[in-house]
Amino acid sequence: MSDSVDTQISNYYDKLLKRNAGEPEFHQAVSEVLESLKIVLEKDSHYADDGLIERLCEPERQLIFRVPWIDDQGQVQVNRGFRVQFNSALGPYKGGLRFHPSVNLGIIKFLGFEQIFKNSLTGLPIGGGKGGSDFDPKGKSDREIMRFCQSFMTELHRHIGEYRDVPAGDIGVGGREIGFLFGQYRRLSNQHESGVLTGKGLAWGGSLVRTEATGYGLVYLTQEMMQTHGESFDGAKVIVSGSGNVAIYAAQKVQQLGGTVVAMSDSSGYITCPNGVDIDLIKDVKEVRRERISAYAAEAGSGVEYHAGGNIWEVAADVALPCATQNELDGDDAKLLADNGVRYVAEGANMPCTPEAVHYFQSADVNFAPGKAANAGGVATSALEMQQNATRDSWSFEYTDERLRQIMTNIFKNVDKTAKQYDREGDYVIGANIAGFKKVADAMLAQGII
Numbered sequence: 530m531s532d533s534v535d536t537q538i539s540n541y542y543d544k545l546l547k548r549n550a551g552e553p554e555f556h557q558a559v560s561e562v563l564e565s566l567k568i569v570l571e572k573d574s575h576y577a578d579d580g581l582i583e584r585l586c587e588p589e590r591q592l593i594f595r596v597p598w599i600d601d602q603g604q605v606q607v608n609r610g611f612r613v614q615f616n617s618a619l620g621p622y623k624g625g626l627r628f629h630p631s632v633n634l635g636i637i638k639f640l641g642f643e644q645i646f647k648n649s650l651t652g653l654p655i656g657g658g659k660g661g662s663d664f665d666p667k668g669k670s671d672r673e674i675m676r677f678c679q680s681f682m683t684e685l686h687r688h689i690g691e692y693r694d695v696p697a698g699d700i701g702v703g704g705r706e707i708g709f710l711f712g713q714y715r716r717l718s719n720q721h722e723s724g725v726l727t728g729k730g731l732a733w734g735g736s737l738v739r740t741e742a743t744g745y746g747l748v749y750l751t752q753e754m755m756q757t758h759g760e761s762f763d764g765a766k767v768i769v770s771g772s773g774n775v776a777i778y779a780a781q782k783v784q785q786l787g788g789t790v791v792a793m794s795d796s797s798g799y800i801t802c803p804n805g806v807d808i809d810l811i812k813d814v815k816e817v818r819r820e821r822i823s824a825y826a827a828e829a830g831s832g833v834e835y836h837a838g839g840n841i842w843e844v845a846a847d848v849a850l851p852c853a854t855q856n857e858l859d860g861d862d863a864k865l866l867a868d869n870g871v872r873y874v875a876e877g878a879n880m881p882c883t884p885e886a887v888h889y890f891q892s893a894d895v896n897f898a899p900g901k902a903a904n905a906g907g908v909a910t911s912a913l914e915m916q917q918n919a920t921r922d923s924w925s926f927e928y929t930d931e932r933l934r935q936i937m938t939n940i941f942k943n944v945d946k947t948a949k950q951y952d953r954e955g956d957y958v959i960g961a962n963i964a965g966f967k968k969v970a971d972a973m974l975a976q977g978i979i
């Protein structure tokens with residue numbers, strides 16, 4: 530590594546830290562990408578031309594707004610809404626909305642930044658964005674959720690559109706919330722513009738497979754990674770952390786492919802289930818009744834145990850799929866997993882592994898697929914939903930699932946090939962960052978200094 534590229538990158542990063550103080554998750558996401566870009570700049574210095582890297586790290590537009598709503602007791606509540614429109618060089622801004630008390634500008638910026646590269650890797654025409662609110666949907670009634678969504682959309686509607694910015698779900702935003710958001714958008718715009726949101730209900734512009742897509746896609750990509758090492762899910766023991774949308778459908782696909790999901794979790798604890806997870810029961814507990822995973826353990830019968838407040842990464846497995854939230858798996862957890870024999874880790878959530886965990890996996894020869902590649906199936910299927918909306922068509926489950934499978938296979942091949950091109954075979958972090966970056970960077974350079 531030449532001193533000049535090293536200095537150039539650390540100068541960018543120092544400036545970014547000053548300009549974006551107090552946003553540790555954003556710093557973490559940028560730092561990982563900049564680290565990967567060093568070897569690109571060594572080979573192709575033109576990628577540093579025209580302030581390209583600084584422009585890539587600065588969102589095109591950042592919206593912060595007040596979201597007042599009235600709770601069931603008649604009290605006024607005030608939350609903060611965000612939409613970060615990060616990069617539209619490849620297509621309209623695209624990315625989910627997260628409703629969770631931990632949401633702040635730094636979290637939305639880290640997610641929006643990751644989304645640029647993830648969306649680029651899908652090969653589909655979508656830019657990167659993200660939004661959300663510090664609203665906590667837990668314990669709220671359906672009516673409270675509706676009033677909150679209506680207030681949120683009353684501001685957001687003027688900034689989105691099928692050619693401008695297309696939000697979707699993320700943590701705390703599923704089919705119910707997308708319904709309320711879409712209803713208010715339709716009312717305010719006086720148009721049934723189905724392409725403005727994805728994750729819609731099937732009767733009003735939604736796509737089959739969108740619900741399953743992030744989890745299924747994660748497993749398709751992991752399967753591809755395992756195959757390059759002559760292994761498969763058949764007979765494999767798998768930990769799936771979390772029990773939300775990504776985790777449930779990842780677990781379902783793992784078991785369809787002959788693997789056993791031996792543990793799942795929520796923010797209060799984890800369950801062990803040596804004989805596998807009962808998918809119908811976990812769906813009923815989490816999706817229909819919206820209860821905690823402890824309720825699953827109470828009803829699941831023999832062999833299933835609930836570990837209140839425990840660490841899921843203590844469980845022995847061949848494959849770990851962290852599907853809960855950012856930084857849920859640290860360096861110590863990575864060591865525990867590797868010592869217990871884990872050979873594959875793929876991120877279903879966005880940035881669930883800390884930098885220490887990623888370095889540990891790589892040094893211990895555990896195959897590691899980063900979220901940008903591994904969880905891109907959700908947003909890719911959102912782009913397929915947009916295609917169906919644009920042509921007023923709706924595709925079958927089989928056809929859409931096959932498109933998703935092909936997209937995930939192509940992502941893995943592209944990431945693997947890019948890592949090899951830069952003499953870093955098996956380093957899927959470098960492969961994903963560089964392959965995602967180049968497509969966006971080429972588009973930005975072609976489109977001038979904007």
Ligand code: GLU
Nearest residue numbers: 624625697698699908911
């Ligand atoms: N929230 C998902 C993600 O992190 C999906 C976004 C979308 O479908 O637009 O990629």
